[in-house]
Amino acid sequence: MSGHSKWSTIKRKKAKIDAQRGKIFTKISKEIIIAARNGGPDPAGNMRLKAAIEKAKAANIPNENIQRAIQKGAGGGEGTQFxxxxxxxxxxxxxxxxxxxxxxxxxxxxxxxxxxxxxxxxxxxxxxxxxxLFKEKGIIIIDRQETGISEDDIMLLAVEAGAEDVKVEEDSFEVISAPEDFANVKTAFIEQGIPVADAEIAMVPQxxxxxxxxxxxxxxxxxxxxxxxxxxxxxxxxxxxxx
Incomplete structure (x- = not known):
């Protein structure tokens, strides 16, 4: 949802995740099942599955639940026909x-x-x-309060990593990339020890x-x-x- 900074929106959603964890588990498990069904059970060769697993871990879904969803999707059994x-x-x-x-x-x-x-x-x-009205983009959120990194340093790192743009908000930096460059840009920040508050490939309104x-x-x-x-x-x- 747009409005205020995207990080403010994400923090609001995370609070809702805590209040409705069971519902979130169901949605993410469904995404894992579909990703494994369509692209196979190996996240190394299935970027959609890899992203779904990362989302599951961020939501504190137990590993056994993640593996069960992968097996259900890859096996093509009951409950996978979404x-x-x-x-x-x-x-x-x-x-x-x-x-x-x-x-x-x-x-x-x-x-x-x-x-x-x-x-x-x-x-x-x-x-x-x-x-x-929408274009698919990679979005990486950096919490300014948590990192304390300067705007110039973020801009430089983002450009070197292949990002398209950086939106500067009061509480965050929003790094935008092409979908195909998303993984490399995210990895560049992590390798520099910069915590990534949230990262996703999303449809961004123009x-x-x-x-x-x-x-x-x-x-x-x-x-x-x-x-x-x-x-x-x-x-x-x-x-x-x-x-």
């Missing part, structure tokens, strides 16, 4: 919404998503209606819509409910909270 697709639509104020979904019941998920959007001033759109008042409240509530849905793996939007 269907992946995207939903596109609009929220209050015309803000764009892009959802990544993995489900074993498309009709159930469609009904639940449609209900959440319509109840909060949004609606589903046709395929392609908002996806063109333009934003500012919301305030009731529209902003409805949008925040809508995003919360979509993220809470067991079948919604990721939520991307181009809204910002107006000053």
């Amino acid at each position: 269907e992946e697709f995207t939903y596109e639509g609009y929220g209050p104020g015309g803000a764009a919404i892009l959802l990544y979904v993995a489900t074993d019941n498309r009709n159930r998920t469609a009904g639940e998503v449609r209900h959440i959007l319509s109840k909060h001033g949004g609606n589903l759109g046709e395929s392609g209606c908002v996806s063109w 333009t934003t819509v500012k919301l305030q008042g009731e529209e902003a409240e409805k949008m925040v509530r809508m995003i919360d409910l979509l993220e809470d849905n067991d079948d919604v793996q990721a939520v991307y939007t181009n809204f910002e909270l107006a000053d």
Whole structure:
């Protein structure tokens, strides 16, 4: 979700993870199963699986749970037949919404998503209606308070590692890269002893819509409910909270 700095948003999500750990476990396990099913059980040759395992470890999912999900996906057994697709639509104020979904019941998920959007001033759109507003990028978050590193040093390291841009926020640095350079950029920071607060390949909006008042409240509530849905793996939007 956009609005304030991305690190502030991530810290908010992490707090929600602590409060809803079981739901998060389910979503990440589903991602591991799908990744292992599609690309094999070896994370060295399956970047999607490697990223899912890193996410699982960051959420403190036990290793035995991770291995069980990998085996389930690689074995192709019961519970691995998830269907992946995207939903596109609009929220209050015309803000764009892009959802990544993995489900074993498309009709159930469609009904639940449609209900959440319509109840909060949004609606589903046709395929392609908002996806063109987003580009896939690698995003690495550096917590400024934790590292104490200077803006110049971050900029220099990011450029040398192959990053495209660095956004400087009050509480964080947001290092942006092409998806294919993401792993190298992340490794460069880790090798320099710089803690990475969060790292992911995400869909980044190219333009934003500012919301305030009731529209902003409805949008925040809508995003919360979509993220809470067991079948919604990721939520991307181009809204910002107006000053």
